[in-house]
Amino acid sequence: ASVYDFYGTHQAGITTPVQDRLHFAAFDVSDMLDRDGLKGLLADWTAAAARLTQGLEVEEGGAVGGSDYAPPVDTGEALGLHASGLTITFGFGPTLFTTADGTDRFGLAARRPPLLEPLPRFQGDALVPQLTGGDLAIQACADDPQVAVHAIRNLSRIAFGRATLRWSQLGFGRTSSTSTAQATPRNLFGFKDGTANLKVEQHDLVDEQVWVGASDEPAWLAGGSYLVTRRIRMIIENWDRVQLGEQEMLVGRSKGSGAPLSGGGEFTEPDFEAEGPTGAPLIDVNAHVRLAHPTMNGGTRMLRRGYNFVDGNDELGRLDAGLFFIAYQRSPQQFIDVQRSLASDGLNEYLKHVGSAIFAVPGGVKKGEFVGQALF
Numbered sequence: 001a002s003v004y005d006f007y008g009t010h011q012a013g014i015t016t017p018v019q020d021r022l023h024f025a026a027f028d029v030s031d032m033l034d035r036d037g038l039k040g041l042l043a044d045w046t047a048a049a050a051r052l053t054q055g056l057e058v059e060e061g062g063a064v065g066g067s068d069y070a071p072p073v074d075t076g077e078a079l080g081l082h083a084s085g086l087t088i089t090f091g092f093g094p095t096l097f098t099t100a101d102g103t104d105r106f107g108l109a110a111r112r113p114p115l116l117e118p119l120p121r122f123q124g125d126a127l128v129p130q131l132t133g134g135d136l137a138i139q140a141c142a143d144d145p146q147v148a149v150h151a152i153r154n155l156s157r158i159a160f161g162r163a164t165l166r167w168s169q170l171g172f173g174r175t176s177s178t179s180t181a182q183a184t185p186r187n188l189f190g191f192k193d194g195t196a197n198l199k200v201e202q203h204d205l206v207d208e209q210v211w212v213g214a215s216d217e218p219a220w221l222a223g224g225s226y227l228v229t230r231r232i233r234m235i236i237e238n239w240d241r242v243q244l245g246e247q248e249m250l251v252g253r254s255k256g257s258g259a260p261l262s263g264g265g266e267f268t269e270p271d272f273e274a275e276g277p278t279g280a281p282l283i284d285v286n287a288h289v290r291l292a293h294p295t296m297n298g299g300t301r302m303l304r305r306g307y308n309f310v311d312g313n314d315e316l317g318r319l320d321a322g323l324f325f326i327a328y329q330r331s332p333q334q335f336i337d338v339q340r341s342l343a344s345d346g347l348n349e350y351l352k353h354v355g356s357a358i359f360a361v362p363g364g365v366k367k368g369e370f371v372g373q374a375l376f
């Protein structure tokens, strides 16, 4: 079973090979909290995360080693489950720096990254406010769902009275690979997802496209990244009535092998110029892979790290299912450019973006420091 370092140059959970399970949580910070209170919360979260990711309880003997007359410090459901590759990644939303009405609650407004703005409205957005935004974010990924849930549950509990859950999302299957050592998984449309994703082995591209550089503004965010999440509902009942050939045309890849429709194997570069016998492009002009491809977006890449979700069903008896999209990039503009390019994506007929959030993810944590310490 994998154990990942909590401390390091970058936070874990970004280029870490994507684990199988997700529990993501966005929090609103209490209006009662002041600057020192916020620092205290981040310090407490750091201490707990450093232990949890090593397969330890929140505190030594936290679950059953304490007083019979006090609630246990650790909730206990991860006893005996090991680290299971748990990573815990923290992010700061725009509203942590300045609230929507312009209040500078923590004296951080001047430190706000100029690029950390709420995302613009995109065509087709059907965002639900209760599933959108947040002052703070925690991404917990693990190969055991109970380990990821235990982490978010205990970190929420530690925040009691200081920050409350705004929304949270469970993911049961990864929809991306972030390492060439991983097989490409599938999303709920049944297609391989993550084929052309940035991979940790592509060091230069990752440095160029994912990490905020030492020369970027602001300096406190160096070694960090921008995290975009989108809760994308898939209308899978409609999708399941689409002919295989059309499904492949909408994506631009073969459903079985994941190869581009211009030919070759899964990892062959798509040839957008290639034409069929009728003169029509083999990869449709509105195919997802064409519109999302770097050549259509000024060379822009991003590191995708999303998960499948099924959250029961709606009142019409349709599964409330989809893709919880997660992407890390050096600048939010990378996501914005690709998402705008996807406005004419044929897949949109089967998609509904209902949740959205953006966070600045500080660089890695040094032992003895707390996450985001350079901000203060």
Ligand code: HEM
Binding pocket: 187, 189, 191, 192, 193, 194, 195, 196, 197, 230, 232, 234, 251, 253, 288, 289, 292, 293, 294, 302, 322, 323, 325, 335, 338, 339, 342, 351
């Ligand atoms: C590629 C599915 C949403 C960006 C792909 C691929 C599939 C796919 C099957 C091809 C395999 C691969 O290279 O990973 C989906 C589905 C979505 C979705 C089902 C919605 C539920 C998005 C969004 C973005 C995005 C919102 C970003 C704004 C990309 C990028 C690629 C890609 C950058 C790689 C393109 C390339 O370089 O060839 N997606 N995607 N996708 N997708 Fe999506």
